[in-house]
Amino acid sequence: MAETEGVRRRDFINIAAVSAAGVAGVGIVIPLISQMSASADVLAASSTEIDISAIQPGQAIKAIFRKQPVFVRNLTPKEIEEANAVDASSLRDPQTLAERTKEGKENWLITMGVCTHLGCVPLGAGEGEVKGEFGGYFCPCHGSSYDTAARIRKGPAPSNLEVPEYEFSSDTVVKIG
């Protein structure tokens, strides 16, 4: 009786020691994994200010935000009309132009220049680039077409070009992020 008690106690200590080694192992692995996630300097909230005074209606520019392109586009009245003519509920990612712009500034379409399919930069913002079937942006990688509100209309991309957080610091300056 006493003998088996002793054996059990000893087994217990051995099991506890091995478990402690296991806990130590997990404790070592956590920092090893975590070191690969974005570092503080990368995560630090950065913002970009863009002067939009020189962008004429029908023109667009590319700016950089978090190491990725942002499209800032001054829509013409015709483009706005085209965008509003579509029944939003019929779209893959239903959104109206108004939902994608700021009140009173419906002509300023500001989106990430990153295709929601696999991340290429769509054409249509640069001078002389094709805008695709729907007059907005066209991604050459796998053929996604976006309309004048940068909504996905055709091709493999699952959603509209993302609208980043931004605000108008003044009538001519936008602050992204």
Add this chain to the structure above:
Amino acid sequence: MSFPWANEYKPNHPFMQWMDEKLPIPRLVYNAVGAGYPVPRNLNYFWNFGFLALICLTIQIVTGIVMAMHYAANTAVAFDTIEQTVRDVNWGWAMRYAHANGASAFFVVIYIHIFRGLYYGSYKAPREMVWLLGVVIFLLMMATAFMGYVLPWGQMSFWGAKVITGLFGAIPFVGEPLQQWLLGGFAPDNAALNRFFSLHYLLPFVIVGVVVLHIWALHIPGSSNPTGVEVKSESDTVPFYPYFIAKDGWAVGAFALLFSIAVFYFPNALGHPDNYIPANPMSTPAHIVPEWYFWPFYAILRAFTQDFFIIPAKLMGVLAMFGAILVWFFLPWLDRSPVRSSNYRPAYKKFFWFGLIPTMAVLFYCGGAPAEEPYVMLSQLAALYYFAHFLIVLPVVSAIEKPLPLPYSITESVLGHDEGSHLRPAHGATEAVHPETAPGHTA
């Protein structure tokens, strides 16, 4: 190899049986660090340091791979990328301090490991190859540590690189072109930094390879032990698992505790403040010293202050510094004593404790001190004994000294008696160190 009484691997589970037929890794593990490897039962704690060295090597490789993910080997940014790692990368500070102090811990462990080999005569037959591979590992470790220290591109990094490659410049005729070839330029710069990074990443894996050979070579005769008497029968050994797994396991815990105290509370104690100053090729720090683990050899280098006949002092220093390590390659043949353990070698033991150990202490101390008197004179005396010890004292004393009587067997030394001891040879005093008698050859 193994002793005839070693447990045999017998997998029960069908999957393990299948595995054993296709790729017998479990068998290998079982025979190397499992129940299938008989180990002398009387090993003392000095025999834990080989295992600890393996732990250190692992720490260095793992934290090193992490550091490399955040480092850029370019003189314009190398210093900054390290700082960025410490400041902004998640746990970057812990990785950096663990890697820097890990190098020191590795050398502490290895110096104790080497001390064990020297004191207990582990380098002697039939373990010469284990020892030789060990010396190769030590040289590789020194090269790796030196190149690693250059990577942060601080003041000590830069001037260390310059001075150490300058050693090669002392070699007659080829010295200067050789130094330029090593650096890829006239002075350390991008070319040197990039190749040092490449090699610093490569060499640890070469060390892993040599460590495998080291352990393989050890497993042929099996471990020696504090008496130096070879294993004779089953009662002399215990299986590695569970006995030595448990002993190494708790030693790893104790090591990890000491190591953590250094990393978390004294992370810069062993570093040099000047390496927190970015490299400046136009200004040398007042005292350049290498990392502490190079100090004995640095002291030997600086001990040669006078030309010796036609040999310039600079060349003598370099010869002696490399010679101080190369001499270890010859130990198995310089030591003629039939007895391994210094415990049974009264005369040699005195030279060891009162000669070699104080000598090493002085060399360690003087190597880190400024090149002034009295440190230079002290290192000259110590270096003198260092060479005398291995090249004169050891061969002479080992040939003439009369060793103390050895126990018949490990069992006898532990239990005070051994049933087999009536087989003791007539003059039981000495056990000849002949490869033929090593059990590896009977198995």
Add this chain to the structure above:
Amino acid sequence: MARILSILVGLFFTVALAWSFGLGFYTWATEPAAETAEHEFHRHPKEVHFASDGAFGKFDKQQLQRGFQVYKEVCSACHSLSHVAFRDLEQLGYSEGQVKAIAAGFQVPGTDQTTGEANSRPGMPTDYFPKPFANDIAARAANNNAVPPDLSLMTKARHDGPAYVYSLLTGYQAQPAELLKKFPDAKTPSGLHYNPYFANLNLAMAPPLTGEGQVEYGAGNPRPTVDQMAKDVSAFLIWTAEPKLEKRKQTGLAVCLFLLFATVLGYMSYRNIWAGKKH
């Protein structure tokens, strides 16, 4: 044969060493090394304590803010702090808004968005502290031919760094008459300043902290004496050199306690397994 060879090699090295030792000893005995002013008058840093010292040490954020103020108003005129970003200042207890305001108070290098020419713009939290001089040549020209070093890592780049910075800032004094008597050639050259805590005694930096009230600390803070300002800026520089100090010590405590527990368990398990096995 091997033994004879070995003894010959041994003699080669030992005789060469004896030769070096003999000549060295002779020179040392006959020509004692000249004494130098630095050797005799250089002083080790004063004893000084900081809240962040010791195993349980933590930063005194109020003090760090004062130290930052001293850096900003005094040191930043000449010394950069290039490893520190404004966003890091949140660790001193400033709010996001305060950090933005502090950053905006510094001009950092920028690019004119219309012409592409270099200009300067107000700093943002993600920017790093700007350098006061365009390059080393400009720094030298403005500072009596000496380059003011970057301060980010200063407390780790000197032996006993925090105490060293504190001692240096409070250690300016007139050159002792004794020194001049003994070493007439060691007079502090014009443009340099005598300070026994500096390695070669003469420092190109003029005493930066000159009198009480040079920096105005708000209500609830100690009086801004030179001593207090020196201590505060040293504490700030401990933080700039080792911003992860608190996290390091706290993690260390947890790790070490766990390892102590695990090691004791490991030892008990070892004793268990070897129980009854003499060795």
